[in-house]
Amino acid sequence: xxxxxxxxxxxxxxxxxxxxxxxxxxxxxxxxxxxxxxxxxxxxxxxxxxxxxxxxxxxxxxxxxxxxxxxxxxxxxxxxxxxxxxxxxxxxxxxxxxxxxxxxxxxxxxxxxxxxxxxxxxxxxxxxxxxxxxxxxxxxxxxxxxxxxxxxxxxxxxxxxxxxxxxxxxxxxxxxxxxxxxxxxxxxxxxxxxxxxxxxxxxxxxxxx
Numbered sequence: 001x002x003x004x005x006x007x008x009x010x011x012x013x014x015x016x017x018x019x020x021x022x023x024x025x026x027x028x029x030x031x032x033x034x035x036x037x038x039x040x041x042x043x044x045x046x047x048x049x050x051x052x053x054x055x056x057x058x059x060x061x062x063x064x065x066x067x068x069x070x071x072x073x074x075x076x077x078x079x080x081x082x083x084x085x086x087x088x089x090x091x092x093x094x095x096x097x098x099x100x101x102x103x104x105x106x107x108x109x110x111x112x113x114x115x116x117x118x119x120x121x122x123x124x125x126x127x128x129x130x131x132x133x134x135x136x137x138x139x140x141x142x143x144x145x146x147x148x149x150x151x152x153x154x155x156x157x158x159x160x161x162x163x164x165x166x167x168x169x170x171x172x173x174x175x176x177x178x179x180x181x182x183x184x185x186x187x188x189x190x191x192x193x194x195x196x197x198x199x200x201x202x203x204x205x206x207x208x209x
Contacts, residue, residue, distance in 0.1 A: 002057035002087070004036075006048030015047030017062045019087045034087040038064060038078050038095065047078070050124075052112045052173075058082045059118035059145070063109025065126075074099075075108030077123050081147060094148065099125065099141050100156060108141065113173035113181065120153060120178050121145050124170025128157070137190075138169030140183050140200070158183070158200050164190025169198065178202075 001022040010016040018033040038047045041064060050063035058081065065075040078093040099108050102125075110126035121143045129135040140158040143150040158181070160169055172184035179202035188196040 002053060004051045004053050004060050004062075005033075006051040006062065008046035008048040010048070012043040013046050013066075014041050014043050015045055015049065015064060017048040017051055017060070019060065021087060032088075036060070036062060036078075036080060036093075038062070038067075038076075039093065040095070041067070050077075050109060050111045052114045052121075054114045054118035055116035056118070059114055061112040061114050061121055061123075063112045063123060065107040065109040067109070069102065069108070071102070072104040073127070074102045074104060074106050075110065075123075075125065077109040077112050077121075079121065079145060079150070094145075094150065099123075100152065103129070105129075110138075110168075110171055111173040111184075113175040115175050115178045117178070118147075119145055120175065121150065122173050122175055122181050122183075124173050124183065125157070126168045126171045128159075128170070130159070130163075134163065134165060136166040136168065137163035138167055138171065138185060140170045140173065140181060142181070154202075160185060160188070160196075160198055162189070164188055166190055167196075 008015040017036040045064045045067040047064040060080045063077045106125040107127040111124035126138045128139040142153040167185040167188040169185040181200045186195045
Protein backbone atom coordinates (compact mmCIF):
# COMPACT_ATOMS: atom_id res chain seq x y z
CA UNK A 1 0.00 0.00 0.00
CA UNK A 2 3.05 2.33 0.04
CA UNK A 3 5.52 3.13 -2.74
CA UNK A 4 8.73 5.16 -2.53
CA UNK A 5 10.21 6.57 -5.73
CA UNK A 6 13.62 8.18 -6.06
CA UNK A 7 14.26 11.27 -8.17
CA UNK A 8 18.06 11.62 -7.99
CA UNK A 9 18.20 14.25 -10.73
CA UNK A 10 15.87 16.72 -9.01
CA UNK A 11 17.20 20.14 -8.01
CA UNK A 12 20.53 20.00 -9.87
CA UNK A 13 21.06 16.35 -8.89
CA UNK A 14 20.60 17.12 -5.22
CA UNK A 15 17.77 14.62 -5.36
CA UNK A 16 14.40 13.91 -3.76
CA UNK A 17 12.22 10.91 -2.98
CA UNK A 18 8.43 10.68 -3.15
CA UNK A 19 6.21 8.48 -0.97
CA UNK A 20 2.80 7.48 -2.36
CA UNK A 21 0.11 5.83 -0.24
CA UNK A 22 -2.72 3.88 -1.86
CA UNK A 23 -6.12 5.40 -1.18
CA UNK A 24 -9.16 3.33 -0.22
CA UNK A 25 -10.38 3.35 -3.82
CA UNK A 26 -7.02 2.52 -5.42
CA UNK A 27 -3.85 4.06 -6.79
CA UNK A 28 -5.58 6.25 -9.35
CA UNK A 29 -6.58 8.62 -6.56
CA UNK A 30 -3.57 8.07 -4.30
CA UNK A 31 -2.80 10.76 -1.77
CA UNK A 32 -0.49 13.57 -2.78
CA UNK A 33 3.01 12.23 -2.18
CA UNK A 34 5.16 13.06 0.80
CA UNK A 35 8.44 14.57 -0.41
CA UNK A 36 11.57 13.35 1.35
CA UNK A 37 14.90 15.17 1.23
CA UNK A 38 18.21 14.87 3.03
CA UNK A 39 18.73 17.61 5.56
CA UNK A 40 22.31 18.19 4.39
CA UNK A 41 22.19 17.29 0.69
CA UNK A 42 23.83 19.49 -1.93
CA UNK A 43 23.91 19.53 -5.72
CA UNK A 44 25.38 16.33 -7.11
CA UNK A 45 24.58 14.07 -4.15
CA UNK A 46 21.80 12.24 -6.05
CA UNK A 47 19.63 11.58 -3.00
CA UNK A 48 17.16 9.00 -4.28
CA UNK A 49 19.72 7.11 -6.39
CA UNK A 50 18.46 4.06 -4.47
CA UNK A 51 15.40 3.51 -2.28
CA UNK A 52 13.95 0.70 -0.16
CA UNK A 53 10.96 0.25 2.13
CA UNK A 54 10.19 -2.30 4.84
CA UNK A 55 7.39 -4.78 4.23
CA UNK A 56 5.03 -2.99 6.63
CA UNK A 57 5.84 0.40 5.12
CA UNK A 58 7.18 1.88 8.35
CA UNK A 59 10.86 2.36 7.44
CA UNK A 60 12.25 3.95 4.28
CA UNK A 61 15.92 4.08 3.33
CA UNK A 62 17.23 6.45 0.66
CA UNK A 63 20.74 6.25 -0.77
CA UNK A 64 22.85 9.19 -1.91
CA UNK A 65 25.77 7.36 -3.46
CA UNK A 66 27.51 10.43 -4.82
CA UNK A 67 27.54 12.45 -1.58
CA UNK A 68 30.97 13.65 -0.54
CA UNK A 69 30.60 12.34 3.05
CA UNK A 70 33.94 13.76 4.13
CA UNK A 71 35.77 13.03 0.89
CA UNK A 72 34.80 12.49 -2.72
CA UNK A 73 31.77 10.33 -3.56
CA UNK A 74 32.09 8.27 -0.41
CA UNK A 75 28.30 8.15 -0.29
CA UNK A 76 25.70 7.96 2.44
CA UNK A 77 22.13 6.92 3.10
CA UNK A 78 19.21 8.23 5.13
CA UNK A 79 16.68 6.33 7.23
CA UNK A 80 13.14 7.66 7.71
CA UNK A 81 10.52 6.38 10.16
CA UNK A 82 6.81 6.77 9.44
CA UNK A 83 5.24 9.31 11.76
CA UNK A 84 2.24 8.34 13.91
CA UNK A 85 -0.12 10.11 11.56
CA UNK A 86 1.38 8.60 8.41
CA UNK A 87 3.95 9.62 5.82
CA UNK A 88 2.13 12.86 5.07
CA UNK A 89 3.74 14.22 8.24
CA UNK A 90 7.27 15.05 7.13
CA UNK A 91 9.51 12.71 9.13
CA UNK A 92 12.91 13.45 10.58
CA UNK A 93 15.63 11.13 9.25
CA UNK A 94 18.30 9.30 11.15
CA UNK A 95 21.33 9.69 8.92
CA UNK A 96 24.77 8.09 8.72
CA UNK A 97 27.56 9.64 6.70
CA UNK A 98 30.30 7.11 7.06
CA UNK A 99 31.13 3.44 6.97
CA UNK A 100 34.05 1.68 8.61
CA UNK A 101 37.09 2.30 6.45
CA UNK A 102 35.24 4.47 3.94
CA UNK A 103 37.29 5.87 1.06
CA UNK A 104 36.81 8.17 -1.90
CA UNK A 105 34.59 6.76 -4.66
CA UNK A 106 33.22 3.91 -2.51
CA UNK A 107 29.72 5.25 -3.32
CA UNK A 108 27.97 3.88 -0.25
CA UNK A 109 24.27 3.97 -0.99
CA UNK A 110 24.67 2.76 -4.57
CA UNK A 111 21.89 0.42 -3.48
CA UNK A 112 19.96 -0.05 -0.24
CA UNK A 113 17.75 -2.77 1.22
CA UNK A 114 15.65 -3.19 4.36
CA UNK A 115 14.65 -6.41 6.10
CA UNK A 116 10.87 -7.05 6.18
CA UNK A 117 10.50 -5.79 9.76
CA UNK A 118 12.86 -2.84 9.33
CA UNK A 119 15.40 -4.05 11.90
CA UNK A 120 18.30 -4.53 9.46
CA UNK A 121 19.55 -2.26 6.70
CA UNK A 122 22.09 -3.06 4.00
CA UNK A 123 23.85 -0.56 1.75
CA UNK A 124 26.00 -1.32 -1.27
CA UNK A 125 29.35 0.38 -1.84
CA UNK A 126 29.72 -0.54 -5.49
CA UNK A 127 32.93 1.44 -5.94
CA UNK A 128 34.79 -0.07 -2.98
CA UNK A 129 38.39 -1.07 -3.75
CA UNK A 130 40.37 -3.27 -1.38
CA UNK A 131 43.83 -2.70 -2.84
CA UNK A 132 45.79 -1.92 -5.95
CA UNK A 133 45.65 -3.46 -8.53
CA UNK A 134 42.24 -4.92 -7.55
CA UNK A 135 39.86 -1.97 -7.81
CA UNK A 136 36.13 -1.38 -7.87
CA UNK A 137 35.14 -4.86 -6.77
CA UNK A 138 32.50 -3.45 -4.42
CA UNK A 139 31.05 -4.58 -1.12
CA UNK A 140 28.03 -4.45 1.18
CA UNK A 141 27.67 -3.02 4.69
CA UNK A 142 24.98 -4.13 7.14
CA UNK A 143 23.51 -2.30 10.13
CA UNK A 144 20.91 -3.17 12.74
CA UNK A 145 18.30 -0.48 13.35
CA UNK A 146 16.25 -0.03 16.52
CA UNK A 147 14.12 2.87 15.35
CA UNK A 148 16.46 5.58 16.60
CA UNK A 149 20.04 4.47 15.93
CA UNK A 150 22.12 2.34 13.58
CA UNK A 151 24.70 -0.18 14.81
CA UNK A 152 27.13 -2.09 12.61
CA UNK A 153 26.05 -5.71 12.23
CA UNK A 154 28.31 -8.65 11.51
CA UNK A 155 32.07 -8.64 11.17
CA UNK A 156 32.37 -5.84 8.63
CA UNK A 157 32.17 -5.30 4.89
CA UNK A 158 30.74 -8.22 2.88
CA UNK A 159 32.84 -8.98 -0.20
CA UNK A 160 33.16 -11.74 -2.78
CA UNK A 161 35.87 -14.37 -2.34
CA UNK A 162 36.45 -14.41 -6.10
CA UNK A 163 36.22 -10.66 -6.71
CA UNK A 164 37.49 -9.18 -9.95
CA UNK A 165 38.35 -5.69 -11.09
CA UNK A 166 35.29 -3.41 -11.41
CA UNK A 167 32.80 -6.15 -10.42
CA UNK A 168 30.59 -3.53 -8.76
CA UNK A 169 29.30 -5.83 -6.01
CA UNK A 170 26.53 -3.99 -4.22
CA UNK A 171 25.14 -2.27 -7.30
CA UNK A 172 21.81 -3.90 -6.40
CA UNK A 173 20.53 -5.46 -3.17
CA UNK A 174 17.63 -7.43 -1.74
CA UNK A 175 17.04 -8.53 1.85
CA UNK A 176 14.15 -11.03 2.03
CA UNK A 177 14.82 -11.81 5.71
CA UNK A 178 16.90 -10.62 8.65
CA UNK A 179 19.61 -13.17 7.91
CA UNK A 180 19.77 -13.21 4.10
CA UNK A 181 21.10 -10.68 1.60
CA UNK A 182 21.40 -10.94 -2.18
CA UNK A 183 23.88 -8.60 -3.87
CA UNK A 184 24.39 -8.02 -7.56
CA UNK A 185 27.83 -7.76 -9.15
CA UNK A 186 26.88 -6.78 -12.72
CA UNK A 187 30.41 -6.86 -14.16
CA UNK A 188 31.78 -10.02 -12.51
CA UNK A 189 34.25 -11.62 -13.23
CA UNK A 190 35.57 -8.18 -14.03
CA UNK A 191 36.04 -5.96 -17.05
CA UNK A 192 32.51 -6.18 -18.39
CA UNK A 193 30.57 -9.14 -17.08
CA UNK A 194 28.44 -11.21 -17.66
CA UNK A 195 27.71 -10.60 -13.96
CA UNK A 196 26.76 -12.60 -10.89
CA UNK A 197 24.54 -12.55 -7.83
CA UNK A 198 25.94 -13.39 -4.38
CA UNK A 199 23.92 -14.63 -1.44
CA UNK A 200 25.12 -13.75 2.06
CA UNK A 201 23.55 -15.28 5.14
CA UNK A 202 24.29 -14.99 8.82
CA UNK A 203 26.04 -18.36 8.44
CA UNK A 204 27.85 -18.23 5.11
CA UNK A 205 28.11 -16.65 1.68
CA UNK A 206 28.20 -18.03 -1.86
CA UNK A 207 27.86 -17.03 -5.50
CA UNK A 208 24.39 -18.11 -6.55
CA UNK A 209 24.14 -17.10 -10.18
